[in-house]
Amino acid sequence: MMAADQNLIRAEKISRQYRLGETLIHAVNEISLEVTAGEFLALLGSSGSGKSTLLNLLAGLDRPTSGAIHVGGRNLGALDAEELARYRRDTVGMVFQSFNLLPRMTLEENVELPLRLAEVDHREREARVAEALERVRLGGRKRHRPSELSGGEQQRGALARALVNRPKILFADEPTGNLDSVNGEQILLLLQEIQSTLGMTVIMVTHERPLAERFTNRIVVLSDGRVVRDSAKELSEIRGKQ
Amino acid sequence: MKGRDLTELAARNLREAILRNSLTTLGVAVGVASLVAMLSLGVGLQTLASQRLNKSGLFDAVFVTSRRGMRGIGGPPQQQPKPAKVEGAKPLDQTAKQEFEKLPNVTEVYPQVRFLTEVRYAGNSYSANVLGLPESSRSTGAFDGITGKYFSSPTADEAILHADFAKELSPQVATLVGKDLVLRYAARQQKSTQDIAAEKDIDKQLDDMMSGGISIVSREKKLRIAGIIESDPSAGIAGFGGGRVFLPLRVAEELHPAQPNDVQEFVRAGGSSKAAYAALTVRAKSPKDVLKIEDAIKNMGFMTFSLLDATRSLRLVFTVFDLFLGLFGSLALTVASLGIINTLVMAILERRREIGVLKALGATDGDVRSLFFAEAGAMGLLGGVFGVALGWLIGQALTWGTTLYLRRQDLPGVKISYVPWWLALSAVAFAVVVSLIAGLYPAGRAARLNPVEALRYE
Numbered sequence: 001m002m003a004a005d006q007n008l009i010r011a012e013k014i015s016r017q018y019r020l021g022e023t024l025i026h027a028v029n030e031i032s033l034e035v036t037a038g039e040f041l042a043l044l045g046s047s048g049s050g051k052s053t054l055l056n057l058l059a060g061l062d063r064p065t066s067g068a069i070h071v072g073g074r075n076l077g078a079l080d081a082e083e084l085a086r087y088r089r090d091t092v093g094m095v096f097q098s099f100n101l102l103p104r105m106t107l108e109e110n111v112e113l114p115l116r117l118a119e120v121d122h123r124e125r126e127a128r129v130a131e132a133l134e135r136v137r138l139g140g141r142k143r144h145r146p147s148e149l150s151g152g153e154q155q156r157g158a159l160a161r162a163l164v165n166r167p168k169i170l171f172a173d174e175p176t177g178n179l180d181s182v183n184g185e186q187i188l189l190l191l192q193e194i195q196s197t198l199g200m201t202v203i204m205v206t207h208e209r210p211l212a213e214r215f216t217n218r219i220v221v222l223s224d225g226r227v228v229r230d231s232a233k234e235l236s237e238i239r240g241k242q
Numbered sequence: 243m244k245g246r247d248l249t250e251l252a253a254r255n256l257r258e259a260i261l262r263n264s265l266t267t268l269g270v271a272v273g274v275a276s277l278v279a280m281l282s283l284g285v286g287l288q289t290l291a292s293q294r295l296n297k298s299g300l301f302d303a304v305f306v307t308s309r310r311g312m313r314g315i316g317g318p319p320q321q322q323p324k325p326a327k328v329e330g331a332k333p334l335d336q337t338a339k340q341e342f343e344k345l346p347n348v349t350e351v352y353p354q355v356r357f358l359t360e361v362r363y364a365g366n367s368y369s370a371n372v373l374g375l376p377e378s379s380r381s382t383g384a385f386d387g388i389t390g391k392y393f394s395s396p397t398a399d400e401a402i403l404h405a406d407f408a409k410e411l412s413p414q415v416a417t418l419v420g421k422d423l424v425l426r427y428a429a430r431q432q433k434s435t436q437d438i439a440a441e442k443d444i445d446k447q448l449d450d451m452m453s454g455g456i457s458i459v460s461r462e463k464k465l466r467i468a469g470i471i472e473s474d475p476s477a478g479i480a481g482f483g484g485g486r487v488f489l490p491l492r493v494a495e496e497l498h499p500a501q502p503n504d505v506q507e508f509v510r511a512g513g514s515s516k517a518a519y520a521a522l523t524v525r526a527k528s529p530k531d532v533l534k535i536e537d538a539i540k541n542m543g544f545m546t547f548s549l550l551d552a553t554r555s556l557r558l559v560f561t562v563f564d565l566f567l568g569l570f571g572s573l574a575l576t577v578a579s580l581g582i583i584n585t586l587v588m589a590i591l592e593r594r595r596e597i598g599v600l601k602a603l604g605a606t607d608g609d610v611r612s613l614f615f616a617e618a619g620a621m622g623l624l625g626g627v628f629g630v631a632l633g634w635l636i637g638q639a640l641t642w643g644t645t646l647y648l649r650r651q652d653l654p655g656v657k658i659s660y661v662p663w664w665l666a667l668s669a670v671a672f673a674v675v676v677s678l679i680a681g682l683y684p685a686g687r688a689a690r691l692n693p694v695e696a697l698r699y700e
Binding site for chain 2: 056059061062081082085086088089090092094096100102104105113114116117118119161165
C-alpha cells in the first residue's frame, strides 16, 4: 500500500513512434519509469533524445503508441479525450520553454485561465490568483501584459499559472531554456521551493546538467528514446562531496 | 467552461482582431440588411395592398341583390338560383335593409343609388352616370389625392367629379372646384290612392290608376362642385365602376331618381309597386366577418357576392413573392457566412499556439469548440442587429425615395417598406444560426488540434 502511494507515476514500456515520410521515428522507445510523490526529477538529454516527448506523454498531452502510464493509480491510456483534458487541468501543471503566456491577457488573466477552465467560483479565483502570484513574487505586476514583463517574470508568471489549480505534478519543459543564468537560477530556486514546501512532484526537462545536478534530486538521462541512466543515488553522492 | 467565461473570452478574442472581425461582422450585417430590406419591401407592399384593398371596401363588403330575377353582381351564371324559387323571393326593401343592419359585425348597410343624368354646366349639356356615396367612403383612400374637398356634410348639395368627366367640362379642372352645375334627371313619383281620387282631370286619373300612381317626372338639382378625384371610389363601394358624378348618398336618395328595377317591380306587382332597392351593400367590421354575414343574408333569401376569394389569392401571391425576396436576400447572407468561415479559419492559424496552451491547461475539445462557436455566434448576433438596423434604414430610404417620386407625380406618399417585430427577430436569429453553421467547420478543426503540434507552432 505504501509503495503504491509513493509511486505517483508508473510508466511501463512506453513507446511513441512518429512516421516522417517513409521513416518511422522512435521518439520514445520502451521506457519504464517510476516517479515517487514529491520527487524533483530532471529528464536530461541532448536534442532529439526523446525527453520532451516523454514529458508530453506523462503530462497527458500525447498518447503513447504502446505501453501504459499510470498516474495516481489511473491508466492514462484508458481515459477518453475529455478525461485526459480533466487530468491535465486538475492533476498537472505545465511550464514551457517559451513561457506561452497569452499575449492578449494581463498576467492576472493568464493565471486565472486554468481556474476558468475548471469553473472555479469567481470570488475564489481572485484569492487563488493572488496567492499564486505572491508565491512567484509577482503580486505587483498582475495588471501587466506579457510583453511588459521580462523573460524571467514571464516564466515566473507561467509558473504561477501552472500552480494556481494546485496540481499534484508540475511538468516543466526546458523552463530555463530562454533565460539568462541569473533568471534561470531564480526559476529553479522557485521550483525547488515549491517542491519542498508544497510537496509537489516536479518533472523537468533540461539539457543543462549542472543546473539539474544542483537543484533536482534525481536525474534520468535519455538518449535515442531510451533511458541510459537513472542517477538518484549518484546525485546524493555528488551532493555529499559538495 | 462557464457561459460567462466563454462569452468574456470570445469578446476578448473578437476585440483583439478588431478590424478583421469588424469587417466580417459588417459582411454579416450587409447580408442581413439585404434580407431585411427585401422582406420588409415584401411585407410593406403586402401591407399597403391589404390596407388599400380593405379601405377600398372591396373585401369587407357583401353585395346583396334580390332573387327576383336580378343577376348577382359579377357572379357566374351557374351560381344563380333556379327560376322556380323566384316567385317566393323577398323584396330588397327597407325591411330587408333593417334586418341586415341587425346582423352581428355589420357596420353599415346602404343602397346603391345610381342613375343616368344630364349635367348642365356653363351652358353645355353632358351625359353622366351619377352615384351616391355613403359617408364611409371618405376613408376608402380614393379621396387621398382629391383636388378640392370631400363633401362638407352628408346632406350637402355638393358633387365630386371624376377627373375624366371634369376634363370634359373644363380643361383647367382645378378651376371647377366651387362652381355650380345642374343635374337634370328622371325622378320616380308615386301618388297615393287619395291623391289619385282627388285628381280632377279624368284622363290623368285614368293614367294614374293604370300606372299604380307611379310616374316618371323630369327634375333638376343644383349642386356645387366640392372636389375632383382621379380614382373611382364606386368600384369598391357599389360593385360597379363607371361613376362620373358623385353625390352624398342621402342627397342622391332624396332625389328619388328612377332606378332600373322600378319598372321590373312595377310589372311584377301588377301595378302596385312598393319602393325597393336595386342592390344593397353590407359592410363588415373586417374581411374575416364577410363569410358569416354572406351566409346569414343568403339564408334570408337574398343573393350575395363578395371578393373574399380574391383576398385569398392575393395572400398566396404575396407569400410566393416574399419567398423569392427572402431567397434573394439570403444569397448575400450566404456570402457573408463564407466570410465568417474565412475569418475563423484564419483565427485558427493565428491562434494555433493559443489553442495548444488552452488544451495543455486543461481545455477540453468542447471548450475550444464552444469558444469558436461563441465567436461565430457573437459575430452573427452583432451582424444581425446591425443588419436589421441597416435593412430598416434601406427600407426607409426606399419609402422616402418612392414618396418623393409620387409627390412629384401629384400622388400621395406611401410606406412601401415595413419591418415588423417578427421580421427583425427572425433576421437576427437567422444570422446567428447561419453564423453558427459557418462556425461548425472552423470550430471542429480547432477542437481537433493536437496540443503537442499546436504548441510547437511558431
